[in-house]
Amino acid sequence: MKRIMLVCSSGMSTSLLVDKMNQAAAVMGVDAEINAAAEADFYKHVNQVDVxxxxxxxxxxxxKMKNMLEPKGIAVGVIDRIDYGTMNGENVLRHALNLGKKEV
Structure with missing residues (x-):
């Protein structure tokens, strides 16, 4: 199972994207645990994520995040602004899964 966390300023807008990603994961048959957090709160959960x-x-x-997390084996990336704005859960999920495959 891939554990994916989305981080934004408040965690609100990414929560909507998490719903879309979970729907895409179900359709694609991907076993993933996807969550969202505000930047100020994500540190509480950082040891429970892969991407x-x-x-x-x-x-x-x-x-900053790459320097802190990649040594721990956690892949870090940025959500494409178009995919974010259109709430394209499938594209964002694919991006996360591709990042998770790379050696960090």
Whole structure:
């Protein structure tokens, strides 16, 4: 099972995207646990994820998160702004799964 966390400023908009990703995972037959958190709260759950995706509005955190999480084996990336804006759960899920396959 892939454990994926989406992080944004407040966790609200990514919660909507989590629903779309869960729907896509069900259709695709992907075993995934997908959650959302605000940037201030994600640290509580960081040891329970395989992939961390940042919302476009917090992409400035990318290097900081990579430096902190990739040594722990957690893949880090940014959600495409078009996929984020259109709530394209399937594309974001595929992005997370591809990141999770890479060596970090």
């Amino acid at each position: 961390l995706l940042l919302g476009p509005q917090v992409k400035f955190l990318l290097e």
